[in-house]
Amino acid sequence: MSDALLDAVKNGIMSVDLGRQLRVGMPQSPNHPQFWHTLPRRHGDMVRADGGSAANDMITTGTHVGTHIDALAHVSQDGLLYGGADAGQSCLGGKYVEHGVHTIEPMIRRGVLLDAAGFLGQEVLDGGYEITVEDLQGCLAAQHVELREGDVVLIRSGWGRKFDEGTAYVGAESGVPGISEAGAQWLAEQRIHAAGADSIAFERLAPGGGHSALPAHRVFLVENGIYIIEALDLEELARQRTFEFTFVLVPLNIYGATGSPVRPLALVAA
Template identity: 35%
Template sequence: MSSSSTDVPGPGPAGASNGPAVSRREFDALFESVRTWGRWVPADRGAWNRVTADRVRRAVAMVRSGTVVPMALPWNTRPGPDNHKPALHHMTDLGDVENPEPSAYKDFIAADYHGKAITHLDALCHIAYQGQLYDGRTAHEAVDAAGARFGAVSALGPLVTRGVLLDLPAVLGVGWLEPGQAVHAGAVLAAEKALGVTVGEGDAVLLRTGRVRRSQELGAWDSGAVSAGFHVDAVPVLAERGIALLGADGDNDVRPSPVDGVHSPVHALALAALGVPLLDNLDLEALSAATAEAGWYEFLFVVAPLNVPGGTGSPVSPVAVL
């Protein structure tokens, strides 16, 4: 459906489906079939171990135009239906004169960033399934009030690799995918063919659903309740390709969840089964325009999370270099 065919934010039409439904038993079988526990040392870097120095060199060599495209949303301090936990930003110094000069201006920022409004990275300790983190570590032993002793964001460090944009609205000729619309394995394969790109080992794969454009044109909605994103049946394709990172302009999961009793099944599969860190809430509109103009959908991708010992993730400002 094109962007002109609806005029209110919220759930899409009846044709925008998050299904088919997946039973808990089917999901558990899928989890077992894709998990990579015991594969890497160090385990708490998970799939980032795939990004070797040779892959970095090849990714850097892909740069053609030198165009740098940022992908972070603005720091969001305003409450809204898609921002239930606004970030903080206030000034702590307003030109107080030092002795001697100059005067100084300082500020403070903070965020409970695991929501729908801050561009952030999810580390492997962010999600447990059936009480277990990635690699079979027991969550209650690995994470406590002081932070995580396994799978923390401080174990990851910066990632420099090949990025691939799966621009589904561009493929379909629409402004955005409707909230609640699932992206299936077949859509991933069709996007590769249409965009002339193939997802490979060590890649950072970014899904554009058009969430940011829809929000700009129609207004914000509660994307935690209903949003476009991956169906669990797309995960085996991405797992077979050996990706290192998965990101989206939403939080990667289609919502409502199609899996009975599992509210974020793609999070569970990526983080807890595959050891693939996630990027949530990217702004992919500028990258969509830049890749369409360039005629290619692969690029050098760079993201550097904050070095927070024990942290479950980090606000980030990733960039693509075409």
Template identity: 30%
Template sequence: MTQDAFRALYERLREEARHGPDDRRGTLNHLTPARVVEATREVRTGRTVSLAALVETEPGPDNPDPAAHRMTGPHQQDIGTPGLYFARDRFAMNVHGDADSHLDALCHVLYDGALYNDVPAGSVTPDGATALTVDVVRDGIVGRGVLLDIPRLRGVPWLEPGEHVTADDLTAAEAAQGVRVGAGDLLLVRVGHRRRRREAGAWNAADARAGLHPEAVGFLAERRVAVLGSDSNNDTAPSAVEGVAYPIHVLTIHAMGMHLMDYLQFEELAPVCAQEGRWSFLCVVAPLRLPSATGSPVNPIAVL
């Protein structure tokens, strides 16, 4: 995609996504209370499936700055001795990496000197963000989740790094799986990143990964999707747009006000959906309450 075509798409999506000058929820406006109630009707068996990957503490080619976990208690001399002691630990994490499952807040993307809906970029300070933070979703995101499995559609175990998911892929996956993405849905797109990583080994995903083509964002806008998630970064690398490294992040978060979930895992969910013959479910997302943060580790749960 040329820079001019990208800019035209960006401007169109931005204009179509207007929810008023004071809006801070973006596409979550599509996820109305009535649609939440309707989503609960997706629950039939009560089976729950995690959509998050294990948090890793060892460095790798795609995770040079992994999460840090250390025990702070009890002291070794106290273990096995009479009395009461507590096991305690400390956890630190680089939220926006290329390995751990996380949610991007609307303050995550600064583009052309502003955040979503013309919120000044200066609202992101050295001490944290003051607007559009993950606190916008402090009450959680609950709605109808839809998984579109693109490797299944193409008859391959995974998409290779650099391959794009197009709008045609999304509509073809709908037809093949007998499901349709609708207003207020949480759209989850499987590219097979986690399976490839498990079977072929980790690689530098910052430089090469499968993801959506920018034109596919028009599908999200047309269907009025509330949230987008993937088992990759959502963006393809190398980028399809010269000069814009993360076009999907710019188009969704910045132009449309859409929260993203990156590096989820669907290797447990996809077989369950195939077995039950349905690809929609209740999806519950509960980010941590971090009032000035640009994102949060996340463990979405599918309830079938």
């Protein structure tokens, strides 16, 4: 019996890597532990009698560093998580049992890129710029795509081009472009499954405001059970003008964690 998915793979699949390479010193939110990678054993530290040698690694990292996904346990509002779960009681033995990242099923879904920067005729949106509902709707119309229930929506502000600049990407003084509470509410009404962006905190950060207010996180994670993916690399998708694709993402199966580093892929027929 023919398998349509296997047939598609046989006919050729092109993938676009949407994840950032994990490197010591890369920019990140100041609220999370840094990524660190070292080699406890290098070639030559121990050599077997046959001349063979092996190297190995040790990694320490926060779960919200680099390209990563927020589990529903990541944010609470007035002591409650998504679905009215008590944020305190949901943490058992130091693990968020009810809404931890281990509860996120692997994503193989329709993905939609909203190239807000491209739609607005800019390479990079200004720090602190609010991507409005009108911007999102105009972008959809210009790209000739529509949102459907269960989609994963990725929003490009162009801010990802600043990733290698480090401090500039964090945008503490300049602010960071992104959607606000209004944009999050509108996207939630479309019943999407997850949303992502090329910036450090997904949503708009006001100049000089840092991470002091994150209303889109509340709308998505607490009120609607919509996952958030941050620090995506969306430049190649935008360059190719690939606005619709198969989106693949699998979080690390860390029991009770509030998030996980990820390496998402956009797949299209070759």
